[in-house]
Amino acid sequence: MKTRIKMPMPFHGNYIVSIITGETEDRARCQRLFIRELSEETRKEHYKGVDEKDVPTHQVSFHDFGCRRIVEGKLKENEENIVSFETHGKTYRFSPLLPKHQ
Numbered sequence: 172m173k174t175r176i177k178m179p180m181p182f183h184g185n186y187i188v189s190i191i192t193g194e195t196e197d198r199a200r201c202q203r204l205f206i207r208e209l210s211e212e213t214r215k216e217h218y219k220g221v222d223e224k225d226v227p228t229h230q231v232s233f234h235d236f237g238c239r240r241i242v243e244g245k246l247k248e249n250e251e252n253i254v255s256f257e258t259h260g261k262t263y264r265f266s267p268l269l270p271k272h273q
Contacts, residue, residue, distance in 0.1 A: 173208055174228070174246060178254045178265070180204050185268040188233065192261050201235040204265060206254065209243065231256055231263065 227243035244256030255264035
């Protein structure tokens with residue numbers, strides 16, 4: 172069953188990515204956020220022998236500092252203003268970068 176990501180993601184949007192490891196959180200600006208759900212076939216083929224609780228559900232692609240990054244993780248939060256994924260002991264949390272009102 173396909174999961175609909177609730178957060179709007181315009182291609183030219185700007186986002187904050189928070190990478191959380193334990194009690195450490197690093198924040199950066201990113202662009203070109205693209206999220207796709209991994210098919211059941213892909214998950215079975217690429218993650219043979221991996222415990223089902225550790226198999227990623229989505230592939231996330233984004234650009235930070237001009238470099239394209241791709242991570243695969245399990246969907247953790249799916250809200251209008253935040254989406255996050257867990258992978259290898261880290262949480263990648265994305266939210267829109269909103270302009271400051273003066």
